[in-house]
Amino acid sequence: MAIKRSQGKDGTLVVLEHSSKILSGNPLGDPHVRRLGVWLPPQYDQGSGGSGQRFPVLWDLVGFTGSGLGHTGWKPFGDNVPERAARLMHTRKMGPAIIVFPDCFTALGGNQYVNSSAIGNYADYLTQELIPFVDREFRTLASREHRGCFGKSSGGYGSMIHGMKYAKYWGAIADHSGDAYFDFVYWHDWPNTLNTLAQHRAAKRKPGAVDMRRESNYRGAAAGFDDGRIKRFLDHVWKKEKLSAAEAHCIMNICMAATYDPDPKAPLGFRVPFNLETGEALPERWKNWRRNDPVNLADKYRANLQSLRGIYIDCGWRDQYHIHYGSRILSKRLAQAGIRHTYEEFNDDHSDVDYRMDVSLPFLYRALNP
16 A cells, blocks of 8 residues: 655656564564555656556665665665666666665664564565565566675675575665674674663672672573573663664674564573673674675575675775675675675775665666566
8 A cells, every 4th residue: 555655857756665474473573564655657657658668677676774765765965776777777878777765674773684583584574575565556577587685895795695586576775884794893892882782780790809700600601691680781872862882783784683683582582692791702793694695605505696686885995894895705705606706895884885786787777688
């Protein structure tokens, strides 16, 4: 059911309401009825387009703390995604395409677009529910050869992982500054996360002697179990309207733990990769994170990646999360596996790099319309 339709010379944004069976009853209690944005190019309702012309489809996977419709709103000093696409089409840098903006936000602040027993099956939500739904409701070229996904940061990670694991649904992908090489991207921030969580420790610390052999395994800390502080932290931030920078990074790392190391038998349904008391790394837990790292998956999913019509990756060489190192390693390992791709770097950091879509959107259009 369409609940909003905004039409103009630069295309039409349709907002629909979709009720998901896959997200119903998800572990976090997040809504299963979601708004889905679909942008139709000007050609969709013009001339011959109105008589049945079909269009390729690009799916926008937004970054952490984002939601699909956020990319359709007003943007200062620049274009939102529909405005950018319309400009690229008017200047003939790309042809007409439909762009879809799914909502995959969660109570943990975001999504990596994969299935997790601790968060929900968002890969299935995208591929098994939303893709068929959009293909039924709009005049799409309804095959993988004409369907691509793109995103930045967590969305870039999601695009790359979907190209690896779900290639039967996608013909091309674009990955802007997507999470890769977890040993650099996530590891260095966990001491700050542990400090933030320590503020929600049940027993406040007191000066004096400490029996660390006993403390280090308090309520399963040595196995990566929550001793209650993570739950208290989440209850705390869920009541707030504004999170501090430390809290935002903390909930991000918790979301990643729930994504990469879910365990239905653990408190909250996941484990963390460091001892909450001593900060010691837990190798068995970190191993599960590394199994989800794109730099370790290129060879495993070589056939799927080789079947894609296009792979685009870029990253600023001043990325404050050090993702440029992961992007470089990923490009190297794709090349070693004989997987054709385009890799570019640019002089910027991780923030406000939507202008790079001026490169990726035409790339995807060409790949999906050979």
